[in-house]
Amino acid sequence: MGTVGGGTFNVLQRNAAEIARRAGRGIEVAQIAARHVNPTCDLGSTPVTDDVFAVVNNPEIDIIVELIGGSGVAKEVVLQAIANGKHVVTANKALIAVHGNEIFQAAVEKGVMVAFEASVAGGIPIIKALREGLAANQIDWVAGIINGTGNFILTEMREKGRTFEDVLAEAQALGYAEADPTFDVEGIDAAHKLTILASIAFGIPLQFDRAYTEGITRLTTADVNYAEAFGYRIKHLGIARRTEKGAELRVHPTLIPAHRLLANVNGVMNAVMVNGDAVGSTLYYGAGAGAEPTASAVVADIIDVVRTLTTDPNNRVPHLAFQADLLSDLPVLPVEQVETAYYLRLQAQDRPGVLAKVATILSERGINIESIIQKEVEEQDGLVPIILLTHRVLEQHMNDAIAALEALDDIAGPVMRIRVEQLN
Numbered sequence: 001m002g003t004v005g006g007g008t009f010n011v012l013q014r015n016a017a018e019i020a021r022r023a024g025r026g027i028e029v030a031q032i033a034a035r036h037v038n039p040t041c042d043l044g045s046t047p048v049t050d051d052v053f054a055v056v057n058n059p060e061i062d063i064i065v066e067l068i069g070g071s072g073v074a075k076e077v078v079l080q081a082i083a084n085g086k087h088v089v090t091a092n093k094a095l096i097a098v099h100g101n102e103i104f105q106a107a108v109e110k111g112v113m114v115a116f117e118a119s120v121a122g123g124i125p126i127i128k129a130l131r132e133g134l135a136a137n138q139i140d141w142v143a144g145i146i147n148g149t150g151n152f153i154l155t156e157m158r159e160k161g162r163t164f165e166d167v168l169a170e171a172q173a174l175g176y177a178e179a180d181p182t183f184d185v186e187g188i189d190a191a192h193k194l195t196i197l198a199s200i201a202f203g204i205p206l207q208f209d210r211a212y213t214e215g216i217t218r219l220t221t222a223d224v225n226y227a228e229a230f231g232y233r234i235k236h237l238g239i240a241r242r243t244e245k246g247a248e249l250r251v252h253p254t255l256i257p258a259h260r261l262l263a264n265v266n267g268v269m270n271a272v273m274v275n276g277d278a279v280g281s282t283l284y285y286g287a288g289a290g291a292e293p294t295a296s297a298v299v300a301d302i303i304d305v306v307r308t309l310t311t312d313p314n315n316r317v318p319h320l321a322f323q324a325d326l327l328s329d330l331p332v333l334p335v336e337q338v339e340t341a342y343y344l345r346l347q348a349q350d351r352p353g354v355l356a357k358v359a360t361i362l363s364e365r366g367i368n369i370e371s372i373i374q375k376e377v378e379e380q381d382g383l384v385p386i387i388l389l390t391h392r393v394l395e396q397h398m399n400d401a402i403a404a405l406e407a408l409d410d411i412a413g414p415v416m417r418i419r420v421e422q423l424n
């Protein structure tokens with residue numbers, strides 16, 4: 001009965017009549033396990049226990065809705081529910097991304113469903129869209145803003161000049177952040193969600209440990225402003241792309257052209273772009289976190305499960321969109337094998353010839369400069385910033401170039417690098 005649990009209870013009560021008309025039968029909250037009753041809920045006579053396994057083992061119950069979070073007791077709850085022949089609905093992306101292969105296998109063996117729409121992009125029905133609406137397509141890439149807390153922080157910093165810590169505290173108070181908010185700001189939560197999206201898009205097993213993850217904590221206002229000067233915005237994106245060599249799976253701050261719709265997704269809103277070979281580019285937008293937006297997805301899953309109760313278990317929509325025995329072994333590429341364009345910001349000594357040395361290091365590694373800004377103003381200690389955009393290059397060549405740049409006497413401190421995507 002936390003944020004999402006309370007929201008789910010309230011939506012189920014408020015919309016009970018509409019939900020029953022859709023599901024074909026009433027849906028009753030038979031029992032709740034909670035440490036504390038959520039003060040937004042009027043429980044009436046609904047029984048509450050503090051023993052979650054009392055619910056999981058209650059023979060009167062058909063569907064267990066797991067809204068605890070994490071991979072501790074939540075994993076036990078889900079596996080025990082499956083073992084007891086109950087269907088499961090969860091919002092827990094950490095659990096699905098890390099233990100989903102095991103959980104789905106157990107569910108298939110027992111002939112039960114595990115539904116997890118709320119786990120990715122909150123209320124946006126992106127799993128439904130990918131798994132069913134786009135089932136005709138070969139999906140080429142998926143790119144999205146899939147952490148509400150992080151996007152809220154970046155938006156408030158950019159638009160109102162607020163500090164990182166101040167906005168994070170507000171996101172926590174609003175119920176957007178994970179129990180451990182480093183999951184939000186270090187990109188772990190987004191990597192959990194991207195792992196799930198990539199599996200459903202490409203038909204590969206869940207491989208969270210292969211995802212490349214970079215957070216937003218190192219971004220500075222200067223980078224945000226320089227990006228704008230080049231006509232870009234910085235967004236924290238999850239990107240999954242199918243290439244001939246394998247699948248890219250990466251979460252990192254990204255410069256995207258300011259006119260793209262994704263660049264204009266602000267606050268706690270999420271958006272996911274999906275590119276399919278038949279449909280082209282499609283975009284899904286909505287609230288990525290919060291009690292009732294997330295409950296919207298949880299309740300939709302409950303309705304889905306209720307409608308499917310009478311379906312032959314062998315004939316249901318597969319958990320990962322593709323038949324469980326037909327997943328592909330397309331490898332997830334190490335990030336060094338990923339090709340992107342780059343934004344680089346260097347702190348250079350204000351002496352002649354520095355720019356030429358920088359250009360030489362880049363060109364020796366086949367890296368073309370697209371545009372460059374060299375600030376006239378000294379910022380500090382005789383240093384002037386050089387900001388440049390490159391054409392696309394393999395990450396391993398860029399790593400090599402950055403190491404060479406950082407070794408120059410004329411360059412002070414680490415080089416700031418942000419990947420650039422055109423998303424077309």
Ligand SMILES: NC(=O)c1ccc[n+]([C@@H]2O[C@H](COP(=O)([O-])OP(=O)(O)OC[C@H]3O[C@@H](n4cnc5c(N)ncnc54)[C@H](O)[C@@H]3O)[C@@H](O)[C@H]2O)c1
Pocket residue numbers: 001002003004005033034035036050051052067068069070073091092093094118119122175176177178179288289290291294
């Ligand atoms: N908050 C959001 O906007 C959002 C959006 C999408 C998905 N999610 C996911 O939903 C899940 C829940 O998130 P939340 O924000 O509601 O978290 P929360 O911390 O508000 O709620 C979790 C609740 O679980 C309770 N709990 C913990 N252990 C328990 C136990 N053994 N028995 C009974 N209750 C127990 C806690 O007391 C708490 O009330 C997480 O997996 C989260 O990642 C959250």
Ligand SMILES: N[C@@H](CCO)C(=O)O
Pocket residue numbers: 119121122146147148149150176177178184189288289290
């Ligand atoms: N902490 C998550 C909740 C939604 O999954 C977010 O901010 O996006």
Ligand code: NA
Pocket residue numbers: 117118119120121122123124125126127297
């Ligand atoms: Na969703």
